[in-house]
Amino acid sequence: MQGESLTFIFLNAAVINNFVLAMFLGICPFLGVSGKLKTAASMGAATTFVIVMSSACAYALNYLLVSFQLEFLRLISYIVVIASAVQLVEMAMKKFSPALFHALGIYLPLITTNCAVLGVALFQTSRSYDLTQSLAFSSGAGAGFTLALVLMAGLREKMELSDVPAVASGTVMTLMLAGVLSLAFMGFAGLGGH
Amino acid sequence: MDGKQQTPATMDAFLQQLWKENPVFVTLLGMCPVLAVTSTATNAIAMGISTTFVLICSNAFVSALHKVIPKQVRIASYIVIIATFVTMVDYILQAVSPTIYAALGAFIQLIVVNCIILGRAEAFASKNKVVPSIVSGAGSGIGFTVALFLLGSVREVLGMGTLFGVHLFGPSFQPWLVMILPPGGFFVLGTWLLGFAWWKQRAARRAALLEETVNAR
Numbered sequence: 356m357q358g359e360s361l362t363f364i365f366l367n368a369a370v371i372n373n374f375v376l377a378m379f380l381g382i383c384p385f386l387g388v389s390g391k392l393k394t395a396a397s398m399g400a401a402t403t404f405v406i407v408m409s410s411a412c413a414y415a416l417n418y419l420l421v422s423f424q425l426e427f428l429r430l431i432s433y434i435v436v437i438a439s440a441v442q443l444v445e446m447a448m449k450k451f452s453p454a455l456f457h458a459l460g461i462y463l464p465l466i467t468t469n470c471a472v473l474g475v476a477l478f479q480t481s482r483s484y485d486l487t488q489s490l491a492f493s494s495g496a497g498a499g500f501t502l503a504l505v506l507m508a509g510l511r512e513k514m515e516l517s518d519v520p521a522v523a524s525g526t527v528m529t530l531m532l533a534g535v536l537s538l539a540f541m542g543f544a545g546l547g548g549h
Numbered sequence: 550m551d552g553k554q555q556t557p558a559t560m561d562a563f564l565q566q567l568w569k570e571n572p573v574f575v576t577l578l579g580m581c582p583v584l585a586v587t588s589t590a591t592n593a594i595a596m597g598i599s600t601t602f603v604l605i606c607s608n609a610f611v612s613a614l615h616k617v618i619p620k621q622v623r624i625a626s627y628i629v630i631i632a633t634f635v636t637m638v639d640y641i642l643q644a645v646s647p648t649i650y651a652a653l654g655a656f657i658q659l660i661v662v663n664c665i666i667l668g669r670a671e672a673f674a675s676k677n678k679v680v681p682s683i684v685s686g687a688g689s690g691i692g693f694t695v696a697l698f699l700l701g702s703v704r705e706v707l708g709m710g711t712l713f714g715v716h717l718f719g720p721s722f723q724p725w726l727v728m729i730l731p732p733g734g735f736f737v738l739g740t741w742l743l744g745f746a747w748w749k750q751r752a753a754r755r756a757a758l759l760e761e762t763v764n765a766r
Contacts, residue, residue, distance in 0.1 A: 378585065379580075379731065379734065380581055380585075380659075382584060383581070386580065412755055413653070427640070428651055430635060430636050430639070430661060431632040431633065431636070433623070434628050434661055435628075438624075438628065441585075467628075468662040468664055470659050473661065473662050474655060521744065522750050523745050527742045527746060530736075531739045532734050534732045534733075534735030535732070536733045538727070538732040541731070541732065
């Protein structure tokens, strides 16, 4: 996988293979926190930060694990690293922006169990990206996650005003919207020349 | 699983997880694998069984150890327990069926972050004895598998015209390709939820109507 340009890796993770809409990683917060535009944007930013940080840590950790031939501990050590990164973000947010901290509520600690975070760490390992590639990949994934979340929140805010049959309201409508959005993102498929 | 010789209480726990609180259709937990690996029925079943195994084992362990684990570090300990079993499943599947392993890809390792498992550990296993925890784990695991199968079979039949790889229609069948692509996952899940919501609404309306006629007399 050497030789892929950094721009391509970033774009690939952000739009072509969008983490939420094409790879189905991070669906829980995508359905849960996409009700309001403002919380969606800050959730996206917090998740991006965790993704980039844990990706850098995971890179260093993988280097260590491989040199000691302890690859079977990869999953456990990654998840511990991610949990600590989330804890850090949580403490920082509580100190600097208590309002946002309360708005995100339970979804903030749940970033730990966001598949997108662990997914990035696992994919960069299996594709054997080097450090800069990993960083491009993780920031692309974070940007893609934020993009999907913000788009979805915008759509859902508009949907509030429309007259949906009671039986189809709520999650059903959200899923259908997500499907349409995902259909639209398939249009990016040819972007990288693949 | 071993629900037969249980007291009715644990049987209830099993059925409640399996149907009334089905992790996918009712509580909407663990959506990522639900949408990602259900492009064929075989993948769906394999994913369901792997998740069920992890659920049962981690539930048993958590409920056996919950008195020993200090409250402050319980989430981290649960995650480590879960990650251990997922690593086991990962290696077992790699040895048993390389084709399925390749098809599921990273999603086997991503079972670690499936909210259902941590949710059951925190909400049920950490407060109950070993046997009820195992039964409840089996219930939500099987409920999860059923939901995955419902999704996977619809997507495979519509998207490829096959079920478990067996062709159902003649050669003139034109596959509805979008169903096995990502948008299809959202659409099929949405349709299932729509169906369940409609069914529930109809049942509620009937109950209300029945009550009205009884009251009128």
